[in-house]
Amino acid sequence: MAKRRLEDAIVASRALTVGIKLIDEFRSATTLFSHDITLHGGVFSLRFSDELDRLAVGYGDGSIRFFSVTNGKQTNEYLASSLPPVEHLCRLSLDLPVMSMKWHPLATHRLYAACVDGTVRQVDKEKNELSIVASEPDNELTSIDFSADGKNYVTVGKDAHLRIYDSSKDLLVHKYNNQRRDTKLAQISANPSDDLTCTTGHYNRAFACRFHPDHKNILLSAGWDNVVKIWDIRQKEALPESIPGPHICGEGIDARGNEILTASWSRENSLQIWDFRTMHLLTTLNVPNAANEKGEFMYSAQICDNHTVLAVGSGTSSCHVINYETNEELARLPLSKAVYALDSMLGGRVFAFGGLDKFSLAHMKDS
Numbered sequence: 430m431a432k433r434r435l436e437d438a439i440v441a442s443r444a445l446t447v448g449i450k451l452i453d454e455f456r457s458a459t460t461l462f463s464h465d466i467t468l469h470g471g472v473f474s475l476r477f478s479d480e481l482d483r484l485a486v487g488y489g490d491g492s493i494r495f496f497s498v499t500n501g502k503q504t505n506e507y508l509a510s511s512l513p514p515v516e517h518l519c520r521l522s523l524d525l526p527v528m529s530m531k532w533h534p535l536a537t538h539r540l541y542a543a544c545v546d547g548t549v550r551q552v553d554k555e556k557n558e559l560s561i562v563a564s565e566p567d568n569e570l571t572s573i574d575f576s577a578d579g580k581n582y583v584t585v586g587k588d589a590h591l592r593i594y595d596s597s598k599d600l601l602v603h604k605y606n607n608q609r610r611d612t613k614l615a616q617i618s619a620n621p622s623d624d625l626t627c628t629t630g631h632y633n634r635a636f637a638c639r640f641h642p643d644h645k646n647i648l649l650s651a652g653w654d655n656v657v658k659i660w661d662i663r664q665k666e667a668l669p670e671s672i673p674g675p676h677i678c679g680e681g682i683d684a685r686g687n688e689i690l691t692a693s694w695s696r697e698n699s700l701q702i703w704d705f706r707t708m709h710l711l712t713t714l715n716v717p718n719a720a721n722e723k724g725e726f727m728y729s730a731q732i733c734d735n736h737t738v739l740a741v742g743s744g745t746s747s748c749h750v751i752n753y754e755t756n757e758e759l760a761r762l763p764l765s766k767a768v769y770a771l772d773s774m775l776g777g778r779v780f781a782f783g784g785l786d787k788f789s790l791a792h793m794k795d796s
Contacts, residue, residue: 452795455735458760462501463789472783476530477774479537487527507559529572534579543570562599572638577645585635629667637682651677679728696724733777743767748782
């Protein structure tokens with residue numbers, strides 16, 4: 430309880446610093462500012478800084494830019510062309526989308542980015558430098574996440590492997606192999622005693638990975654093979670428990686307490702909440718009028734305070750704010766094209782979303 434009070438006090442202090450009012454009830458939402466994307470290939474990832482003063486934006490051309498949360502102005506720019514020349518020789522192209530970004534939980538000046546060219550990049554905010562800290566040849570990375578204690582991070586992508594890294598050294602320490610027949614047989618044949626060989630991995634491209642915020646060793650992953658897998662990174666195989674059904678095409682899994690949220694790229698029933706203890710479905714969220722438009726087709730979603738879910742996708746090309754206790758949509762903030770990226774801070778009181786045409790920063794209202 431004392432720890433929670435301390436965390437709440439820290440959050441309240443940071444909110445005051447950036448001029449944000451901490452409301453107790455979410456009843457609607459409104460946009461604070463938007464940036465049109467005329468260049469740079471659209472927005473594929475977003476992440477608020479731990480200090481809550483900056484929003485990192487990952488673009489389709491491999492660039493990362495920081496924007497002020499208070500006035501929306503760009504403060505920093507990190508281009509793929511700024512990477513050392515030697516590293517350019519290692520890949521065909523570095524100007525491919527930045528699909529996922531996460532701040533190191535302990536070294537909060539370091540932002541990690543998973544890119545389609547197979548690199549894990551790091552922005553050091555103190556040194557104002559961009560570098561490549563890990564590389565996965567022939568893979569296309571789609572998601573990255575840190576364990577709660579910051580000791581490990583995980584990546585997933587096109588090859589359907591899950592790779593666990595030691596964050597202090599950026600070294601690969603474990604790999605959960607996919608279940609594709611050719612890959613699995615080749616690995617077993619080449620090294621029959623390899624303790625990295627996993628027989629319970631994904632069959633198809635993995636799009637999302639998420640460490641449980643309350644359990645440093647528990648990891649969730651999902652993708653095109655229509656199942657959310659649960660892992661304990663101390664074990665060789667996936668846990669026997671899983672959630673069948675969700676078709677994940679973005680960072681469409683989140684966890685909070687005993688609830689797991691999935692955002693499927695499907696015409697209907699895309700947003701669902703599951704019981705982490707039993708893996709049973711608790712509720713399917715209502716997205717009003719989506720069936721009369723182009724369907725739901727969600728890419729990303731997050732669980733927030735006040736029984737609220739934020740979700741974005743390509744069906745309605747909007748950011749949806751839904752109370753999952755009443756199953757009521759509190760707000761819908763539209764863009765004109767598909768929305769891929771989403772992040773929130775202060776329990777969802779401030780959030781950002783973006784896609785092919787622009788990104789926006791918004792906040793909850795209590796009226």
